Amino acid sequence: MTSNAQMVPESSPILACTISRDVQNFDLLIEDMETAMGETWGDLGFAEALAFFGQPEAENLEFVALAMDAEDEDNLVMLSEIISRAKVNDVKVILIAEDVSPAALHQLLRQGADEFVPYPLPENELQAAIDRLRAPAPDPYADMPEDEAAPRARRGSGKSREGVVLAVHGLAGGSGATTLAVNLAWELSQAAKKGETPPKVCLLDLDLQYGATATYLDLPRREAVFELLSDTESMDDESFQAAMVGYEEAVQVLTAPPEMLPLDLITSEDVSRIIEVARHHFDYVVIDMPHTLVQWSETVLNQAHVYFAMIELDMRSAQNTLRFKRLLQSEEMPFDKVRFILNRAPKFTDLNGKARVKRMAESLGISIEVLFPDGGRPVTQGADHGQPLALSAAKNPLRKEIAKLAQNLHELGQSDAEEAA
16 A cells, blocks of 8 residues: 555554545645654545445544545545445545535545545534544443343344235336335335334345336435345355445335446346345335346346235326236236236326226226326426425325325334234
8 A cells, every 4th residue: 555644654553544536735734644643544546435445454444534636536436445445444534525525525525434524624513523533322222121122132133034025017108116115215205103213225236238227215325236236146244234335224125226227237146145245134125126027036026025916097197007917817827916006096086087997997907096196297206306296205105105105015014023023
C-alpha cells in the first residue's frame, strides 16, 4: 500500500485508511488523522481501495475515511462499490465531502456510510465521529423484562430464517406489478406493531431486461448483480449481501443488472439457490417477475407461498389470464397459489363496473380476491422520484390498499409462526 500522508511501519497494524483521489487535497484530514490515529493509518486511491480490502493487511481495519469533492461525483458508482465492500468486511465508513451535491451525498449515505463530516473539517469533529463508531451499540432489550427480551433477541440474532416468498407477476404490460412489488416490500418492512421487531424484507428483481425496481427506489444498478447471477454455484452469504442495495435501512434490493440480459442467462437451479439464500436471511422475500414465462418461472411458482397475478379490467388481461390458467393447469403446476389482483378497479359507486368485474371473473373461472383503486398521477410521480407511495403520497387510496394487504399478510404470517411454535 502507498501512502501520501503517513507511512505505516510494518510492525504497526493498520487500523484506518483515508481513501481519496488525492489526499493532498484534504490537508486538514491528514492533520486530524495523524492526531487521532498516530502511525496506524495509511492512504489509498479509489482503485487501490477495492483491491486492498481483499488483502490480509485489511483484517484489522476499524474504519475508512472516504474523502471526495465535486470532481468525484462522476465516480459515484466506484465510491458506492467501496462503501459496499467495506460493509461486507465489517469496516465502518466516514464520508468526508466538500462541495458535493445533496443528491450524491444522499446516495452514498443510503449506500451504507456510517458517519458524515463536512470539509473543511470542524474542530474535533473527526475524532467525535471516530468515537461514535467505536461506541458499543445500545442494547434494544436492556430495559425489557427478561421473559420479553429473550425471544425478541433470538429473532434478531442472525440465525436462519424461513422467509415467506411472495411473487408478483403482471399478466399484461403496465398492469402495475412493479408498483405492487416495490410498495408491498416497503409496507411489509413497516408492518410490525409498536414494540415488535421490524421484519427483515428483501426485494428480488428477476426481470433481467426491463426490471425497474432500481428506478422506482432510485437505487444504483451494480455490476455485482451480474457477477452473482453468472455464478450462483459459488455464491455465499457475503457475495449475496454484497450484491444487495439497501433502501432507507428497511428493504434490501437485488436490482436488475445494469445491462439488458437474456432471461435464460439464469437457470432454475440458479433461481432456486437465490431464493433459498434470501429466505435464510429475510422474513419476507418479494419477487418482481418478468412478464414473459420462462423455464425458471415454474421454480418461483413452486417456491412461492403466494403468487400474485396483476390484471386489469380489459380484454388483453382477460385473454392473457385465460392462457396463463390453461398453461398452469395443463402442466399440473400449483395454480392454487395464484391470487388475482385487479388493478385500477371501478370505484365503489360504479355499479356497472362492479358487474363487469363479476362477469370477467365468472367467464375466466377465477376468483379476483383483491381490488386496487386507480392511484392516479401520484403513483407515477412517486416512482419518478424514487420513493414508495408511503413516503411520496401516504394518503393515496392505492397506497392504503397495499398497506392493508401487507398488514394482512404479516398478521397471517405471525399467526402461523405462533401455531408452529
